[in-house]
Amino acid sequence: MTDFATHKVENQPKPLGPYNAWTDDRALREAVDREGADWAGDHLEGYGDAVGGRLMELGYTANAHPPEFKPFDRYGHRIDEVEFHPAYHEIMTASMEAGMNGFAWRNANRGGAHVARAAILYMGSQADAGHTCPMSMTYAAIPALRHSPELAEQWVPKLIGTEYDPRSVPVHEKNACTIGMGMTEKQGGSDVRANTTRAEAVGDGSYSITGHKWFFSAPMSDAHLVLAQTEAGLSCFLVPRLLSDGTRNAVEVQRLKDKLGDWSNASSEVEFQGARGWLVGEEGRGVRTIINMVALTRLDCMTSSSALMRQAAVQALNHTRQRKVFGKLLSEQPLMQNVLADIILESEAAVALSMRVARAIDAAPRDEEEAAFARIATAIGKYWICKRTPPQVNEAQECLGGIGYVEEANLARLYRQAPLNSIWEGSGNVQCLDVLRALSREPAAKDALFAELKAASGLDPAFDRYIASLPDLFAETETLEIRSRAIVERLGIALQASVLLRSGNEVAASPFCRSRLAGEHGYTFGTLPADTDFAALIERAAVA
Incomplete structure (x- = not known):
């Protein structure tokens, strides 16, 4: 019988196990x-095992089956439900059990609680970045809600709970809920x-809210923190999705956003048609109230972007350590080693700075200098790490060749996800202006940064030479704003170098300083100095 097989599959890597x-x-x-x-460590190891195994597979499935908007039930009643694939709910269940939403608050009496929680987010983002959106907002809402003790008493215990519950009930x-x-x-x-959305007091302690939101994240959250105008000015409100009697609040979903990435998660446009909300903090002080939330979600932007870089490097290593070209593994080819080492170096610098900022946020309630450092370093890190993620992920795609560009490989999803965090919670320009504001108006923040x-x-x-040159950046005050991206970029690189140097990790610190600070680097990844210890960097990043 004739064998019609045209070829055997050879020299193709096995998927990452x-x-x-x-x-x-x-x-x-x-x-x-x-x-x-x-x-x-033990807690993180348990979640890390789930992330690298079943959650990674669930992440593929959840992104292959995006949420669907169901405005009406079969009889025409308005329900405004968003249906998610079961894989998404499984990921949410695992991450809430691990404490992506509440670990830091449940362990607030232990130093480093926010660092541990950042590590949970960092790992979970690699399996599926989309579900981290409601998890991040739920985590970050706690300080804002504490401006209103009665609301905090009702909501905070639910927001830090571990039992994910997607039901549409009050x-x-x-036992646990999420917030957007x-x-x-x-x-x-x-x-x-x-903003033009307005809120009017109705006499029972609540407000009637009328208006719209162009981006309303995670619409199936149990409540949202919303900004609306009152007679006193822009104010913050807690707007539940369902009222206490089980009826739907008057928040009408118009449509879901058709997004570049973040496919497993839903983002929406909504109209408030007399929705009931409860004031959080003081009337007219909405920005000041919600900025407590934004500071934490910006940390999460840094951490999630660092996670994308890590997963991109892991996928590139998995491929190049199995694929042979011209008689040798790709990972043994000198030029490929330079590329791999460079994207690994970027990943290491990103996670190092993210965890350092998480420690500052953790210590901020007890340490004024750490609070001041967190204030400015969060904006610097959010800008720089998020800007570095798309080119780093793209370089990892190139390591895989054509398979890196197709949806079956994880890199295409990572690349579509990569730009999001530079946009969310304030674009790059917003971050740069925030840094300039801190440097010019908050001496404690500037002192903490340079310390x-x-x-x-x-x-x-x-x-040392790089740091000595930084004060010159501020000499021409008339052009500070127009130069602010260049300034914040240099500050971000300097912070990463500082953390790496003090870590004692010579394998990463030395090539980072030579390439990023001393100018021994080109405009693209894969241009590290020729005497870099490429093998050591690659070995540090490899998974078993």
């Missing part, structure tokens, strides 16, 4: 230990003071 996203990530483990959360019937955010309107964007940088003085000559 199960691994532990905690134990197999040396850079993460070192950063978490260094920043004071070594006590959480919050008092749940609604700030952006069509005419305003980042300029939230241009952090100078703590690494004497550890590397290139770093």
Whole structure:
């Protein structure tokens, strides 16, 4: 009988198999230990095992089956439901059990709790970045809600709960719930003071809210924090999806956004048609109230972007350590080694700075200098790490060749996801202006920043020269705004170098300083100095 097989499949890598996203990530483990959360290792190892195994597979499925908007039931009643694939609910269940929403608050009496929680987000984002949106907002809403003790008493215990419950029932019937955010309107964007949505007191302690939101994240959350105008000015409100009697609040979903990435998660446009909301904080002080939330979600932007870089590097290593070209593995080819080492170096610098900022946020309630550092470093890190993610992920795609561009490989999804965090919670320009504001108006923030940088003085000559040149950036005050991206970029690189140098990780710190600070680097990845210890960097990043 004739054999019609045309070829055997040879020299094709096997897909990345199960691994532990905690134990197999040396850079993460070192950063978490260094920043004071070594006590959480067992917990992180358990979640890391789930992330590198079943959650990774669930992430593929959840993104292949995006949520669907169901405005009406079969009889025409308005329901405004969003249906998610069961895979999404399984991921949410696992991440809430691990504490992506509430671990830091349940362990607030332990130093490093926010660092440990950042590590949970970092690992979970690699399996599926979409579900981290409601998890991030739920985590970040706690400080804002504490401006209104009565609301906090009702909601905070639910927001830090571990039992994911997607049912459409009032919050008092749940052991745990999620919360979203609604700030952006069509005419305003980042300029939230241009918002037109209005809130009027109705006499029973609640407000009637009328208007719209152009982006209303995670519409199936149990409530949203919303900005609306009152007679006193822009104010913050808690708007539940369902009222206490089980009826749907008057928040009408217009449509779901058709997004570039973030496919497993839903984002929507809504109209408030006399929706009931409860004031959070003082009337007219809405921005000040919700900024407590934004500070934490910006940390999560840094951390999630760092996670995308890590997963991109993991996928590139998996491919190049199995694929042969011209008689040798790709990972053994000198030029490919330079590329791999460079994208790994970017990943290590990103997670190191993210965990350092998480420690500052953790210590902020007890330490004024750390609070001041968190204030400015969050904006710097959010800008720089999020900007570096798309080119780093794209470089990892190229390591896989054509398979890196198709949806079957994880890299296409990572690349579509990569730009999101530079846009969410304030675009790059917003971050840069925020940094300039802190530097010019908040002496404590500027002092804390430069104290952090100078703590690494004497550890590397290139770093010392780089730090000495930074004050010159502020000499021409008339052009500060137009130059602010260049300024924040340099500050971000300097912060990453400082953390790496003080970590004692010479394998990463030395090539980082030579390439990013001393100018021994081109405009693309894969241009590290020729005498870099490429093999050591690659070995640090490899999974078992």
